[in-house]
Amino acid sequence: MTSHVKTQLPTRRRFLTSTAMGALSISALSAPTALFAQDPIKVAGIYTVPVEQQWVSRIHIAALAAQEAGEIEYTYSENTANTDYPRVMREYAEAGYDMIVGEIFGAEAEAREVAAEYPNVAFLMGSSFKEDPTLPNLSVFDNYIQDAAYLSGIVAGAMSESGNIGMVGGFPIPEVNRLMHAFMAGAAEMNPDITFQVSFIGSWFDPPKAKETAFAMIENGADMLYAERFGVSDAAQEKGVLAIGNVIDTQADYPETVVASAIWDFGPTMTAAVAAVKAGAFTADDYGQYSFMHVGGCYLAPFGTFEGKIPQAALDLIATREAAIKDGSFTVTINDEEPKSS
Template sequence: MTTRRRIVQTCLAALPLALAGLSAAPAWAQSKVKVAAVYTVPYEQQWVSRIHEALKAAEARGEIEYKSSENVANADYERVMREYATGGAQLMFGEVFGVESAARKVAKDFPKTAFVMGSSGKVQAPNFSVFDNYIQEPAYLSGMVAGGMTKTGKIGMVGGFPIPEVNRLMHAFMAGAKEVNPKVEFTVSFINSWFDPPKAKEATFAMIDKGADVLYAERFGVSDAAKEKGKLAIGNVINTQAQYPDTVVASALWHMEPSVGRAIQAVKDGSYKAEDYGPYSMMKHKGSSLAPFGTFEKKLPADLIAKVQAKQADILSGKFVVKVDDSQPKSTAK
């Protein structure tokens, strides 16, 4: 009895220490990472949809608590960021191209909050990381498809704004098209808006009237015009072939999951630091890809598919590197 009593007393004495050890465990091990995102455009806009979808997937897996705001005006962006940061957000995503200085100011005021923002600028220590849509590799491949499918030798390209994020994809697309068809001509136009489908549609109609039979749909609205006129379109960032089965031949897809997963894990294990997440959008990191040809699988010439597949293999092996050109592309059509 004495021995049994001593064992019980020893266990009871050790209990407070054991409980103290549990309470000292890192907070992230016991709760989800609190993530917030601020978007200047609707969730369905191509660029933002990739971030939003990746974060929603992490939320569905139970990794994070996710809150977000869409259609936030530039004038309100800083205020909304501050509200989320003050409310306990540990990690924040968004695109800050039009509000760079304001966003970076907020990051300075909340050094313990991790920021991962779409930006053309550089990282800002200790907590402001940047990312970009470095999907020029599949854009090059989709350009090869366009060059092989045009019958008039004229391709129309409609973009939002002539900024690096758009320019580099257009240049890669043009280079890919010229590899297959050196004589192809391009008409390039920018609508100076991130989300104005009617304006993009009108710009596309003008290109079709001048002979373009393949259109590069950097913005929403281009594929609608191509569909109405019976022309072909090449998608960008997202795959819209399901909505345009007889129009969208190929698409360069952007996958934000590698970047989002990396940021969440860094916050969880306490290793987060300001870094450039741009490279994680490249094909070798599964941050981008050429969409399956789907409804056009049997409509594309076999030799064209073979060329595209061979070039993709060279990209993945490092044998071929797609040039990054951030300068504004110009029309070459006469």
């Protein structure tokens, strides 16, 4: 593993105090009293990919912001293989860390066994499975940013001239599937006749493979790409077609290519978990709720260079749907099934 302690921190901080307090349920009062922690608490991140990778970068940025605010002391390990994940978890737990955050999609059973060995350590883990009440010190989360993905789909449906959209994902697991389905629903609302090419590259970080997959879709008529993985926007830029970003905002890197992006803000999730640990109230819970738009966990990135180029009908629909999502009168369907090509 590669371990780091960062001292240069970003100045931007997005915390929702009311959201954090929402995590402190009455049932959480039964959590082990040893989970009470002083200010700041020690937090370790364990990541299977580089912290620059889209998904992990959101957790990393939120942790850096919490450290800058004096809420936590933070260190992390990146490029940790799934086979090494349990060992690294134990090392941080033995080192006295109050909370360990990461992603256990490829080591579910082993990671949960480790968490059971350290009941006084809070584990906040990205997972495709739900929390287990018999394991009160492990909570799960996932990027439930289907609200923002839906809005980005509206943009894509309005901007595609061929009515053919290519979608390149990593693996067909729930966290990816639900965003693709939401995106497709938004695009279809603008153009019911739109078609989709869907492919998964079998990797979370293989830009060359993602790029080649995207090239094949462009050759097959796609003039708009859904860039769930790095490499897709590069293909779009080279071939002069448009792209929609996912999780992070890459518009500045592809000013003539990336029209919009669905952004995940892990800040509300981190805030809620840290508050729970400090209150001695951390218990088995699903923190995916803090990724929803109505609590600030996701949003549609600014259009940047595409301001004024998106059809007004799409902008009007986005405004209407966003307001309805936030007030609860419109709900984006969560569909975790594997999406298929049209």
